[in-house]
Amino acid sequence: MSRYRNHPLWFAFLLHRLSGIGLAFFLPVHFWMLSLVLTNPESFDQFALWTDHPLVKFAEFGLVFLLAVHFFGGLRLLALEFLPWPSRHKTLAAASIAGAFLVSGAFFLNAV
Structure with a gap:
């Protein structure tokens, strides 16, 4: 592995790309x-019930983390x-990574 790939800013670059x-x-x-809300409300209601599952709530934490990482990486x-x-x-x-954890952690604690 090249020397530049061991640099912390290379990992910040990689994390920003992967979050994107x-x-x-x-x-x-x-x-x-x-779009299900407009086209098929019954299907949306079933989908909304599925989103109450704890695993989906944890996945939302991951999503908010991706958003926060991408946002703070863009600011960087x-x-x-x-x-x-x-x-x-x-x-x-x-x-910027700590800020992403802070934002997604606050969302996760409020969402659970």
Whole structure:
């Protein structure tokens, strides 16, 4: 493995890309589910009952984590593009991951 792949900012880059891929898979399913409200309300009601399962609630935590990681990773990229950065890149990358855990954890504690 190359040296740059051991750098924490490379892992931040990878996490941002993987969260984007995860969200790209989730969004079509989400829009399909929302369309059930208009096209087939009975199916939506059955689906809504299924979402009360604890495993689905835990999956929602994962989804909110992906959203938060992608959001904070995007802020990190904007900062890289537009702000003069000192040598504390590692700290800011770790703070973005910690922020993602904080946001998704708060959602999880409220959703359960």
